Each structure stands twice: as C-alpha cells, then as structure tokens.
Amino acid sequence: MFHDPASLSRRAFLNRSTVGIGSLALTQRLMAESSGSDRWTGAVEPHFAPKAKRVIFLCMAGGPSHLETFDHKPKLAEMDGQPMPESFTKGQPIAQLQNKELKCLGPQHQFQRFGKSGQMISDQFPHIGKVADDIAIVRSMTTMQINHDPAHTFMNCGTQISGRPCMGSWIQYGLGSESEDLPGFVVLTSVGGGQSQPIATRQWHSGFLPSRFQGVQFHSTGDPVLYVGNPNGVNRDDQQQVVNAVNALNRKRNELVDDPEIATKITQYEMAFRMQASVPELTDLSGESQQVLDMYGAKPGDGSFASNCLLARRLAERGVRFIHLYHRGWDHHGNVKGGVETTAKLVDQGTWALIEDLKQRDMLKDTLIVWGGEFGRTPMAQGTGRDHHIKGFSIFMAGGGIKGGTSYGETDELGYNAVIDKVSV
Template sequence: LQKRDGELCPKEMFEGKQLAFIRARPKLMGTSKDPKFNFRRCGQSGIRISDLLPNLQTCADEMCFIRTLHTDQFNHAPAQMFMQTGFERFGRPSLGAWTNYGLGSMNKDLPGFVVMVTGQYPGAGNSIFGSGFLPSVYQGIEFRGKGDPVLFLSNPKGVDSAARKRVVDAVNKLNREQLQGVGDPEIATRISQYEMAYRMQSSVPELKDLTTESTKTLEAYGAKVGGSGFSNNCLLARRMVERGVRFVQLFDQGWDHHSGLQGSLPNKCKQVDQPIGALIKDLKERGLLDETLVVWSAEFGRTPMAQGTGRDHHKEAFTVWMAGGGVKPGHVHGRTDELGYGIADRPVHVNDFNATLLHLLGLDHEKLTYRSLGLDQRLTGVEEHHVVREVLA
C-alpha cells in the first residue's frame, strides 16, 4: 500500500462496492511519511503496532489481535447496532445485557452492566447498551462524567436519606401489590431498580472517589481527582471490576476521520494510549487480568483508499484486539490482502466474534437464549456462527 500510494485503486475495490461517501474511483492512500506513523515490531511476539501508541507497544505480549473481522454494515448507526447486538435493527439486547442475563450480578449495590461515554454520543443511541426483549433489569446503566454519575442520585434539598428510604419502601409496597395482581416482569424490574438506586447513594460515591488511589496510579492513567474523560473512565473501569461489576463498556467517539487524518489521528491516539496501556498493566499487577477480558473494537474499519485527506468506512476487513480473560497472548489471527482491503486468510464475522466473547465469558452462544416472539432468541441469531478457537489460550 505504501509503495502504491497515490495510484488509482483497482476497479474491483470500487465498482459495485458499498462505500459511505466515496463516489468517484479513488486513489490508494498509504500511511504518512512522517516517522511518527511508523509501525514497529514489539515485545517477544514481534507484533507490529504503530508508534502513535507507545504505551500499547509495551503491552504487545499481553494482546491478541484479530486482523480479519468483517461486518455486514457500512454506516455508523446500523454498524454499531450490528456490532453490539448482532443485528442492524433496533429492539435486540446488547452483548452487555446478554452477559448480565447469563451471568448475573456479583455486587448487589452496583449495576451488573455499566456504560461510560466520552465525546459525542454514539449514533445508534442507548440501544447499543439496551436490553431489547430481555427484562430491562439487564440493560446498561450509564454513568455520567460530570455531576451526579447517575441522575437524581443525590437527595433533593431538604430531604435526607431516611425520608427517601421511606418513599422507596412505600412505592415498592404498591409495586409488589401490582406485581402479585398482574405478574408483569417489568414491575419486578422497577422494584429492583428502586432498591438498587437507593443502595447506589452510598456505593457510587465511594466508587468514584479517586482520592483513595495513589499518585503513581493517577499519573499512570493520566486521571485526575474530580476530573472526567477517557483516562478517568479507564481507572473507574478497573475499580468497577474490583467491585464485581460484570460488564463495563467505554464508548469513545471522535475516530471518524473522513478528512484531516494526519492531524486528527495522532491526537486521538494520544488521548487513549496512556490510559489503555495503564489499564492492562494495572489489571495484571493486581492479579485481575487473567479473569478480566479487555476488548478494543470499532464498528468497522477504514478504507485503504483516500477520501480527500481521510479515509471512508470499510466493512470488508478490520482489526480488533483483546487482552486477558483466556485469550492467547502475543497472538495474531488472520491476515488481509497486500493492500489491506480484503481478507486473505481466516475471516471472522462479527457474530463469530460475539460467539467467541461469550465463550471467553463462560457462556455458550447457542444455549444462551431467551423466548421472544415465539422463538428462542440468541445474540448470534439463527445463522451458524463459530467460536474462533485459535485465539483461545
């Protein structure tokens, strides 16, 4: 690709293909000639990682790369839905909700599935961490970066915790009477949510209090006491894992570089490289990495062809990486063609990837089902999908 930078792309890479914004036959686009964009072999495994990610380079021997993921969707919202729920349309449970349903919670004072967002909200909205047709008790609970992490967590002015507890007890007494009368599982969800919300008045402030972290740890992540952003969210993710939260999902927006790639990409890499590297190392030092699966993925890749000064959406092939949680460390699965456009060896469909993630979490994607609309529904749908066993430790 670097050698053919600036050439018109082969016709078979453009004609009849689904592209989001490229309309005329584009030119191939290699990586920048700026040395900071170089890739180098890292660790004993020799995995190639960009110099834009120096902290991740030091984690290469903990990481497992899949180079050949492919998806059915090429626009953000449906691709996000497809990646997170196995379907491109609304109404399906997310991976986090399926996990919460399958494994249950380990901490009665915190949600089993927590979501934190930095940057612009995902295009598909909160459906990508919703519960779909599963009971809503399994949906992701969003923690905000500023103010109360959960809306209405603090007591209203003039109301103390004892008074609020009496209100919760009174409301839930009525809810239980209604539940006995109609048997609607959503009423049971409402009862548990009221009770969880009350307990979170003490558990969430303790969780978010970073004054208990050492200066060394804060500096490693680039986090700040009372701050917000991706660095703080990575540190909070580790604190949640320690406290038994089953599924923590961080969304970081701002990677859609249709133009200005040479300036924008280094900035985004700088924002995430330090905290992600710190998270992997911190989990390992605390003995948590073996039982915690860290996953980094987008909803699709980017084209090897130029779209102005950036790259377009690309569904044919992209890379994801994992660390810990039973994956083979220092391993690369599959390879693309010489231009990075298509898959040359060992393709992995999004739902093969989802089946693999469930397997690593101790769940069988074919047996984890929920009856809805007359069918035993599952994350990976009715089509045949397989666990990628080559990436398992």
C-alpha cells in the same frame, strides 16, 4: 426451545414448561427475580468454569483506521497516490466515495515491532506497545453495516434490527451480577478530543429482556448517575421510607398481575437507593495513590478516557459484569494523519494502564478486554482522510483466557479485504 423472558410470568412458565428439571431450576431463579428481593445471579449455571468473569469493551467509536493502527501495509505505501485497482473495489459497498476516482492513500504513520512477540503496531501507540505480549490482534474483522449507528447496533446486538438485547444485557442476564450495590452493566462515555458523534442509548438497551438488564450510563462530568441523589430537604432515612412504601405497593400489585416489569421496578428502586452510597464511594479517587493516577494519566473529574479507564477498573473490582466505555473521535474522513495522532494520544496510555493495572492486581486473567470500533477505513483516499470500510479491519483483545502476543487473520496486501481467517462481527 426458546422462551422470550419478557413474556414469562411464574405461572405461565410452569404451565408451558415441558423440558424438565433444567426448566424448574430456571423457574426458581425467575421466581427470585419476581420477588424483587434477591440479586440476579444468572439464568443458567455454566457447564464449565468460565475463564472470563467480566468484560470491559473499549469502543473506539467512529471507526479507527486499521491502516494507521494495527495493520501494517508496505504495499499500500508503495502505491500511494496511484489508482486503486478496480479488481479490489468493483461491485463492493463504498460509502461517500461512491462514483468517485479512487486513489490509494499510503499509511500515514510508521509501524514498529513491539515486545518479544514482535507485534507490528503503529508508532502512535507506544504505551499499548508495552503490552504487545499480552494482547491478541485480530486483523480480519468484517461487518455488514457501513454507517455508524447501524454498525454499532450490529456490533452490540448481532443484528441491525433495533429492539434486540445488546451483548452487555445478555451477559448480565446469563451470568448474573456479582455486585449488590452497583448495576451489572455500566456504560461510560469519555470527553475530549473534539468528540461530536452521538451514541444512541439503544446501544445499551435490553430489548425484549426485562429492563433491569439494560446498561446504566455513568456520566463523565457532573452527577455520575442522574436522579439518584435525594431531593433537597430529604434525608436518607426519609428516602428509605419512601422506597419501602413504593415497593410495598409494587409487590401487592405484582401479586395480582405477576408482571416482570413490576419486579424490575422493585429492584431498580432498591438498587437506586443503595447507589446513593455506592456511587460516591466508587467515583471518589482520593484513595488511589498518585502513582496510580500518574500511571493512567488521570485527573479525577475530567471525564477523560484515562479517568474512565481507572473507573472501569474500580467497577470491575466491585463486581460489575459488563463495562462499555465509548471514546468517540475516530471518524477521520479528513486529515487521518493528524486525527489518528490526536486520538491515539487520548487513548494509548489509559488502555495500557488498564491492562497493566489489572495484571498487577491478578485480575487480567479473568477480565476480557476488547478494543476496537464499529468498522475500519478505506485504503483509498477521501481527500486527506479515509472513508468507512467494512470488508476488513482490526480489533485487539486481552485477558480472560486470550493468548497474548498473537495475531489472527489477515487482510490483502492493500488492507481492503479480509482474506485469511475472516471474523464476522
């Protein structure tokens, strides 16, 4: 039996519930939520102790080419410039190459083996290569959406239909937050590298779950979180009085109507007040050693992917459950060789440093890291670039119980179709 959390009130839940003790336990959690006084600790208790306590999703927005990153295809190199066999493409969904002459474009970068496991990785990722034995590469990903925004929605929500909760919201709803002073779901977007592709805020929306479970975007430059600071002339004590007064009114109103969104507003006001102290402490990197800054290649305040990877580690240390870091700039319809070279340099060191830093702090074992985009790129040329591709692409994962130094699944000899152990988004 499925219950829409957004439609539940305490009384309605108790009146409708027929599934016994388990429902009563959940009701107590929902009642605590409605009071606005307690940190959300999750909807259910897991049957088994989870190996991952938190997730860091390093989203390579734009669709990185698997053929220049993690899927080595010597046969495609042999067929460079030759017509793409029709047996691969006939009747297949193609984006901007529809009704055009299709020719193979060989891999634009060399691959080499890394680590004791001998993982085949592009030479554009020398730093990630150093943790080859810690990552598991999935080379058989598929998706159903060939354009960016719906593909992100499908990746984040499991459907292309807008209005469903994203995975960060579900994870926070199910497992709760470990932080009293920061949101359980934080979104970061890095700058640099000619990134122009927009990322819609609905990608971190809570859908039909209460809005307290949606992601909170931290900005890379300027104020990290908008509208959290006190207005000019208002000190912290004055602001506390305002928050207390507003929440007192909200609680009186909630006693009458028992609305989950009013309870959400109460917790949001309280969280925003606490964030006035916690966010400056979080973003102040003066306590980080120069060795750590150099490890990431981070320059505090520059909004780069490297700096955001360091911030992601600090968020994880403080109990944030789901951290979604977007790095745009992978949409290489032209000049895929130069584009991958440029973008890889922006993300390679920070990705390695995050994995290595978490490992050194004994946090990698219970932090799941996911690295990948919304789809891949075609083996066929689009000028000097590659078009969108949904039939086969690569991601990798690390930590959180993942077996490192392994690969899963394969695409065909040209990197077009996932043919062994397909994994659907």
